[in-house]
Amino acid sequence: MSSTDVAVxxxxxxxxxxxxxxxxxxxxxxxxxxxxxxxxxxxxxxIGALMFFFAAPNILPxxxxxxxLLGAPLLFLSAQLMLGMRPWLPGVITRRSISRDDxxxxxxxxxxxxxxxxxxxxxxxSVLVRxxxxxxxxxxxxxxxxxxxxxxxxxxxxxxxxISLLALGVLERDGVWIGIGLLASAVAGVVVSxxxxxxxxxxxxxxxxxxx
Numbered sequence: 001m002s003s004t005d006v007a008v009x010x011x012x013x014x015x016x017x018x019x020x021x022x023x024x025x026x027x028x029x030x031x032x033x034x035x036x037x038x039x040x041x042x043x044x045x046x047i048g049a050l051m052f053f054f055a056a057p058n059i060l061p062x063x064x065x066x067x068x069l070l071g072a073p074l075l076f077l078s079a080q081l082m083l084g085m086r087p088w089l090p091g092v093i094t095r096r097s098i099s100r101d102d103x104x105x106x107x108x109x110x111x112x113x114x115x116x117x118x119x120x121x122x123x124x125x126s127v128l129v130r131x132x133x134x135x136x137x138x139x140x141x142x143x144x145x146x147x148x149x150x151x152x153x154x155x156x157x158x159x160x161x162x163i164s165l166l167a168l169g170v171l172e173r174d175g176v177w178i179g180i181g182l183l184a185s186a187v188a189g190v191v192v193s194x195x196x197x198x199x200x201x202x203x204x205x206x207x208x209x210x211x212x
Contacts, residue, residue, distance in 0.1 A: 017042075017049050021114075022111055024038070027100065033098060035089060035095075035096050036089075039087065039089060039094060042087075048168065048170035050077055051077050052114075052163075052167035055070070057160075058156045058159075059161050060109070060157075071148045072149070076088075076089055081137065082135050082138030083138070084134075084135060121174045121177060122172065124175055124176055125176050127175060129169065129170065129178060133178070137178060140182065140185050141163050144185060144188065145163065147188070162188045166181035166182070
């Protein structure tokens with residue numbers, strides 16, 4: 001099956017996301033893969049798929065600045081999910097690209113886990129994947145994406161994990177995973193807010209000591 005055939009079937013929802021990413025990463029006809037290429041390949045499934053694609057790398061430690069770079073598209077996609085819009089990204093984002101080798105490295109990291117998750121995903125608990133709950137999921141992801149972009153310890157891993165769970169739930173219309181993702185979002189919110197509060201208290205304490 002050619003990459004074009006996979007892209008057509010992916011837009012129709014007939015191909016797992018793991019296979020779409022694997023095929024793009026091994027497409028010898030191009031040296032670089034742009035966000036626009038992913039958007040075109042995934043069609044109507046792009047919101048959930050791209051949210052996972054941009055969130056999942058942040059679950060593991062990443063170099064400084066990467067979370068900000070990956071978080072910007074998440075803000076757009078989450079807002080569109082919240083507003084019930086079709087997937088769209090501005091040109092400044094869709095023109096961004098990575099080399100096929102770098103994409104292959106990323107795919108090797110996330111696809112094994114994604115393939116395992118796809119075996120557990122299936123359409124169910126449909127009340128959680130339809131509006132207005134779906135709009136609420138978009139709002140939660142928007143808040144998490146904003147947190148993910150902040151330079152906060154533990155501010156990447158937990159929000160990224162929660163967004164990834166919610167994105168897969170949206171992608172495969174699985175309300176159970178949506179529920180798990182919302183629970184993970186609550187945990188992420190509590191932990192990150194606790195870290196932020198501790199940082200504020202430490203800063204106030206240090207300022208007080210310096211001024212005394």
